[in-house]
Amino acid sequence: MVRVLKPVELIVVASEKGRVTVKYPYQEPLVTSDFRGAIRIDASKCIGCGACVKACPPNALELLESPDRLVIRYFVGRCIFCWRCVDVCPVKAVVGTREFELATDRVEDLFNYTVHRRAECRECGSGFATRRMVEYVTEKSAVSEYYANECPECRKAKVLKAAARRRGGV
Amino acid sequence: MPGVEEYVRLAQERGGKWVAHGDTVHLVVDPSDLRPIADKIFNEYGASFRTCVGTDERPLNNHFSITHLFTDDRSGLYIALKSYLDPENPVAPSIADVVPAADWCELEAWDMLGIRFEGRRLERLVLPYWWPEGVHPLRKEFDYKSRPDVSLARSERVALRKEVGTVPLGPYHPALHEPEYFELYVKGERVVDVRYRGFHVHRGIEKLAESRMNYQQVNFLAERICGICGFEHSTCYALAVEKAAGVDVPERAQFIRSIVLEVERLHSHLLLLGVAFHLLGYDAGFMHMWRVRERTMVLAEMLTGSRKTYGINLVGGVRRDINEEKKSKVLSELGGLVKDFKRVVEIAVSAPNVKRRLTGTGILPKEDARRLGVEGPVARASGIDKDARRDLPYAAYKYASFRVPVYTEGDNMARVLVRVEEVFESVSIIEQLLDKLPKGPIMAEKVEIPPGRVGVQVVEAPRGGDIHYVLTGDGRPYRWRVRAPTYANIPALKVMLRDQRLADAPITIASIDPCFSCTDRVVVVRDDGVVERLEVGASW
């Protein structure tokens, strides 16, 4: 007999547990403090090295390059919130947030641009890397200052020239 | 019990080559020897057939290859039976008649690589019916971005059997929200035959990984193979690469992997139990099961940072540590959770009609289960005692003691009860592992992956064994083959559904806990039984 009435026990469970539905969004969001949400790039810290772009699995971070500018574009629509970029950023410019309410009716809200000016080569004047990157490298090692202001092409040319000279060339 | 020597002898006898490396025995034989050797391994030695892998190795050695992957669950061995095939006209003998479990993977190798199997019917399985003949996307010359020029002949015939009534289930699954199409042929309320049409949503994940991603990025892609048991896939991938490259992964990372794997099993089993009750019309059981499940989701978020697709696996270790505070939180939460679960599940299976409709329906006999190579709870409910966590120990499972529930009835009730018991075992495994959690780093210091190495790994997902095969390449996997357990379980549905009541078809289908992948494609069924596919929002 008791076994037949077992299903009725569910009413007891229900009255003990009460209502578990949360009146979101009128109440606190459900996420815990460990939640990984969208990322934010601190433009004042970012040096434009592109480490985050390399690590990003879904290509949510992209590098848009032009002769005088380098732009890191974050498209939240592709983001999988893995925070690999947070891990790999050498200057801690990428920070993770708990934001997850990212829906919008304006598509441009889904994009975030971090714009960098190119460094100018001391020799040929063409743009390379970013100014911030050069500063960063210089700060890390003062010796590199001399080389850091030259674009990879000019540096290559110089090295070749020096090597040739050492071999007794012109 | 056959050991390494027996397997090696198989190749030696026939003049093949062999390498035994770790727990894997690689046998390379002539194509003509594939069938007798596979027959012996599967039918005489009783090994499980997991999948086969076709590989385009022409850029490496000017050959195609086919590798049949077996696991010997008693001696804990992986057996990779490989043959090189002609580069111009790759032909291999079919083993599907002696190893019925190989049916689908051979068809897939035909679709994706154009390897022709002799002695069986060849038909489209994975590729859509309008895909041009002779274009095989996993061949290396096929660029992952290229789209074949197709003229869309847009209809596919359904309702093939005219002499009986047809009840289409699908193309969407209202309870599981995934695209699949079962055509049930019925006489009255009795199902006489079943036709399955799947792979509507093949995403080309293997090709993507082999073409665009690097080793660490593939972890995150692997996690997205499945929305429910993604972490098993990423772990399986990471373990396979680590095995191939011989990476020394810290113990602590392996413990964390095992703990998170079990948390995932908890939420997956609770999800399925809820869905099963829903399909039996017992929505109260469904709601309360998912109420309990929510607690496991919060646990997962606390341990990994995300409710699903945890994203904490990397080749070489994990990204999130478990500190003392989290440890005690998990332990206290698990105690309440298990009590809550026990109470709800006992009430639910005692509900009238739930018990009655689970018992004796959707029976899968043991012999069919073995022949078709079913996995996980489906196998264990049919009396096959196999569980990769115990048989092929990986991550930190060798440090936990647990029971593998096995039932012999093979009906829907047995499949439900296996999962109920596994929930209790999982809780106990998490508690044991947290207790023994060793100190140390969570990431290997050095991860170097030389090209040309092979790693095969099985991970016991909630639905059964996942298998990943990785042939390492330059900066990314050269070949990555994934087989999810549902792939092995769907063919068994034909046996389970036949001669059943139509009303029990949905719960029987759900009882294998199927996991069809999702994307956006619409199928319109017209009155004359012609199916029309519309591409919605597709970019090509």
Add this chain to the structure above:
Amino acid sequence: MEEVLAATIATSATLVLPLFMDGVERKVKAWVHSRIGPPVTQTLLDALKLLKKETRVFGPIPYYFYLSSTAAVLTALGVFSAYMYFATLNTAYFVYTLVFYLTSQAALALSYLIIPNPYSVIGGFREVFVSLANEPFMVLGVVLYSVSFSSRPGLWGYVAAGFSFSAVLVASYVSSRRTPFDLSEAEPEIASGGFIELSGKALFLALYNLLLSRSLSQLIPLSLVAMAAGPGGPLAPLAYLASLAGVWALYGLASTLMGRARVDTAFKSLVKLYLVLIAGAFVGLVV
């Protein structure tokens, strides 16, 4: 004048009440599920929305469907006006109620069978099958109850009345089409059974029909009780409606505790149960 007013109120309440009571049932279900659930007015709002939506023409004879659906609405009206007319509950009233109720049920099941869709046909056959097991015993139960009540006083009369009343109670629950007997709607897979081809106003009619016939089937055991209680005062119709609401909520609660039956098991177990109950009633009458 007062009678007319009371009759008007009672009749319009009969037509509107089911829409609210369904809302209440959903709240009750939500409570057992540990949810908040939709507001009580949700069913009414759904109905209004359906009325505004496009109606797709289905099958060769939509008229039949509309006819049978409207028949059920008229039945509900008829039953209540009969109550007003007869002023008190007597045998004539029961005959009237039952005949109307059974015709509307049969018409509804038949309309499922006529809609040319396999799901609908499956649902229709299931409906017919359960009705075959259920409806005869409902009639038998009502008859035995009336007989035992009018012609057999004393303890054995109560026994007979008790058994036959239980049979009617079960039958009214079964024909209210709640779990485990909501077979025509079938599994979630076999989408909505009889309703599958319906949309807009037609779907509204079908759903409204379901609610009205639910209301009617719940009235039957209630009126048996009312008959036992004897003639009531001028407020009797309203009390009648109030207790209908109570039965509705109770049935709703009961339905949350059960899973869905399968048509073969449902048929078998129903027949077995009824045979026991009817046998009990006969024993009470004959001994």
